[in-house]
Amino acid sequence: MVATQLLSVDPIHPDAALLAIAAHALRQGALVAFPTETVYGLGANALDPSAVDRIFAAKQRPFTDPLIVHLAGVEQLDGVARTPPTVAYSLAALCWPGPLTLVLQRADRLAPNLAAGRPTVAVRVPAHPVALGLLRACQLPIAAPSANLFSRPSPTTAQHVLKDLAGRIEFVLDGGPTPIGLESTVIDLTQEPPRLLRHGGADLAPLLQLLPDLQIPTRPLIAAESAPAPGTQLRHYAPHTPLLLVSGHAAAAQNLLDAALETLSARGLRAGLLLPDEELPRYPRWAERIVALGPGEAPEQVGRTLFTRLRQLDELAADVVLARPLPQTTAGLGPAVQDRLFRAAEGHTVDAETPAALSTLLELVEQLLPGRMLTCQSGERTV
């Protein structure tokens, strides 16, 4: 156990004296959580293997999942990456500071454990005055994954960080809620053609102008599949309460969800709902069991509070949560929001438009909560 100190800083004009305290701690090998424009990061000196080891220990993160190195500016890129390609500088000019992470060949001076033994490194320049102020003050590349316990939703407030990591890290700089709310977009430039590893806070459309051959997976990358990429494990961003996604048209979903909530309560289970705002009026009977996602047509808005909503699900005192995705879109933050919802549900999806949807849903719940469902009445399965 270490004592965790919370330092409140102005998110626009952070106090230089407070940043100096945190920067000094980083230079001494301490762990400091700080806000970025995406989510809170858990920072350590990227040149110090034992400080980097402490990140993995504090987060309970497997050593096989590499960390992102944060820089104060593109001029530091040569110090952490070996011979970055020209397109890296073009992307940096377009997006940095900002929510784009580039995977490049790693420079030898970085702690090797931050990259999980890979010859590569993920790098970004964050667009948040507190993060940038801290990076400038400590004059070091800072390794920083999201400041949550492994597989939990990423933290978008200092309170989320404390909930997961109090007693495990030295400092939290509290700069209020993070503006984007979803992690950065990750692009691997060490592969030919370059590959999108994670949908995130950067809009892909302008990036595609510079990377016309970018490989974009058509469905979420899942580590269990044949070409595992780090950080693509399915269980991620997950609330403690199991989550199940119900796809299909809103009217079909309404029928299925109404029947499912009723059947589940008859069997002694309480189900909650996670819904885009426009679907709320369809469920007047279950109003006190609903967490609203925000307007489905505005993924930017949904993204800002998504991880807070996922954490709120655990306050519903539900045994299971049935969630509706946002309307499909490839624009803006739409794909990133869909990806996080899919992972929060560990990939469990039921299509409301299939004939046996209710029994499929009940079987999935039984798998998620083995032995918890009361034995069904004979014939009930055919509802």
Ligand code: TXA
């Ligand atoms: O917005 C963000 O990216 C936040 C803030 C704090 O900057 N950070 C963040 O870090 O989300 P983390 O560790 O939670 O996610 C980093 C992602 C993981 O999916 C990891 O596997 C991938 O980047 N990554 C890191 N280094 C990599 C590498 N060398 N090759 C491939 N993927 C890498």
Ligand code: MG
């Ligand atoms: Mg993370």
